[in-house]
Amino acid sequence: MNYNTETINRAARQLAAMFTSALNEQHATGQGTTTIAQIETGMREALRQIGVQALGLFLSSMQTTPTSEIACPCGGVLKYQRMRSASVISVFGKVTYERAYYAGCSCKEGRAPLDEQFGLEPGAVTAGLAALLALAGIEFSYDESPKWLQAYLLFDVSENTVRSETEQMGALQEKQEEALIQCSQDEVQLQERQRDPGQVATRLYGSIDAAKVRIEPRPKQGEEKGEHEDWRDMKVLCWYEVEGVPPSQRSTRQREKVAREQPALRAKNLSYFCDITEADDFGNLLWATGCDAKADLSPELVFLGDGAIWIWNLVAKYYSHAIQIVDWYHAEEHLEGVASAVFPAGSPRSNWLEGVKQSLWDGQVEEVISACDALASSCELARKAVHYFYTNAERMRYDRFRAAGYMIGSGTVESGCKQIVSHRLKLPGAQWSVPGAVKTAKARATWLSGHWQTLCDQRSALPLAI
Ligand SMILES: [Zn+2]
Numbered sequence: 001m002n003y004n005t006e007t008i009n010r011a012a013r014q015l016a017a018m019f020t021s022a023l024n025e026q027h028a029t030g031q032g033t034t035t036i037a038q039i040e041t042g043m044r045e046a047l048r049q050i051g052v053q054a055l056g057l058f059l060s061s062m063q064t065t066p067t068s069e070i071a072c073p074c075g076g077v078l079k080y081q082r083m084r085s086a087s088v089i090s091v092f093g094k095v096t097y098e099r100a101y102y103a104g105c106s107c108k109e110g111r112a113p114l115d116e117q118f119g120l121e122p123g124a125v126t127a128g129l130a131a132l133l134a135l136a137g138i139e140f141s142y143d144e145s146p147k148w149l150q151a152y153l154l155f156d157v158s159e160n161t162v163r164s165e166t167e168q169m170g171a172l173q174e175k176q177e178e179a180l181i182q183c184s185q186d187e188v189q190l191q192e193r194q195r196d197p198g199q200v201a202t203r204l205y206g207s208i209d210a211a212k213v214r215i216e217p218r219p220k221q222g223e224e225k226g227e228h229e230d231w232r233d234m235k236v237l238c239w240y241e242v243e244g245v246p247p248s249q250r251s252t253r254q255r256e257k258v259a260r261e262q263p264a265l266r267a268k269n270l271s272y273f274c275d276i277t278e279a280d281d282f283g284n285l286l287w288a289t290g291c292d293a294k295a296d297l298s299p300e301l302v303f304l305g306d307g308a309i310w311i312w313n314l315v316a317k318y319y320s321h322a323i324q325i326v327d328w329y330h331a332e333e334h335l336e337g338v339a340s341a342v343f344p345a346g347s348p349r350s351n352w353l354e355g356v357k358q359s360l361w362d363g364q365v366e367e368v369i370s371a372c373d374a375l376a377s378s379c380e381l382a383r384k385a386v387h388y389f390y391t392n393a394e395r396m397r398y399d400r401f402r403a404a405g406y407m408i409g410s411g412t413v414e415s416g417c418k419q420i421v422s423h424r425l426k427l428p429g430a431q432w433s434v435p436g437a438v439k440t441a442k443a444r445a446t447w448l449s450g451h452w453q454t455l456c457d458q459r460s461a462l463p464l465a466i
Helices: 005-028 036-061 113-118 127-138 143-151 159-184 187-195 252-259 277-294 309-318 329-344 347-361 365-374 380-391 398-403 413-427 435-449 452-461
Strands: 069-071 077-090 094-103 203-215 230-242 263-274 298-304 323-328
Touching: 005 036, 036 077, 069 413, 077 127, 094 113, 127 159, 127 435, 127 452, 143 159, 159 277, 159 435, 159 452, 187 398, 203 277, 203 309, 203 413, 203 435, 230 277, 230 413, 230 435, 263 277, 263 413, 263 435, 277 309, 277 380, 298 309, 298 413, 309 323, 329 347, 329 365, 329 380, 347 365, 347 398, 365 380, 413 435, 435 452
Parallel strands: 203 298, 298 323
Antiparallel strands: 069 077, 077 094, 203 230, 230 263
């Protein structure tokens, strides 16, 4: 919205005068020092109160002269009753306004067309405030959020309101994903898409990982204890593209990589998706979001993961053409585990490790397997490593992957896992039910993917959509 500078100037002069007189009055009664922080907060509070009044006046002013009758959605007729006041909680706090109210239909429903026009639900929060509450809810624990919000908004919001608005955003994302799943299972739509695919990434990456979430629902009323504690996997999926990092922007780690003949790459256009669900169901999400990202149409699709078998099964099922790569750092970790278990710290350990890491780097997985196999009779970890490298051998041809310029670390999705699961779901005091954890995580994943505004727009249309 653009405002006329002169109007703003006039309102500012009024506000300044109002504030000066309030301050003089305070000083006259011998009260208070006035630091700039107090002045700022005082002015914000004044602006907030003005916002409350102004929004109420504005909404009331939008009420046109009521007609005596309007149509009822049921097909009947509603009669004008009277002007009736209603309140909503806005970004300024509780706002009250007057609007025409209609009732008297045989269906017993009442209507206030102004509420519908602006998507207002009396007693509930406005879409503008809902977006801010949910933003706090995806960042802070629900019991901490009200404190943060009080500092920013200057009025109190309950923990439950923050929770329900955040979960509402997650529910909207869930709906979007369900719609994508439906689309992705519709043969006709898929074929149409194939004929006219639009822009397709020439090299697209996908990555899947999982992290544990502690499920311990709050006890219901009358219950002494909730359901027993349980750990569930939050599966996280990321679609992204990769670009080279210009030399001037490279981190120390990236410069080291370049020194090892590995291109300095970074992910861009990341989209995160997550759920607590079985691998089969997660496969539907993988396929649906992949269709949306045009993964099936991308001439080069690269999948990165740790060695977990369920991940590769899903990739093989839905994207048989994908290049599969085991995350370099996971592979390296296996070798470090074996080295620490077998050799004492010092040069025997580092010599062995350097040798096998070089073989792995060069894609000589068979040499790595032999090196581990030689230690297998005395070491359980070495036996497991043989199995791990044998099973994943073709996913570890790092020489070829490097030559093709592929990213070989799955840090992108792991960082997503950390940001979604560790940084929010594992905050102290967090008690989750499965649906609560899933909705909060989905809302957070949407924020991290940069698609938050889409949810806000949907939330804005919500009371009308129901
Ligand atoms: Zn009716």
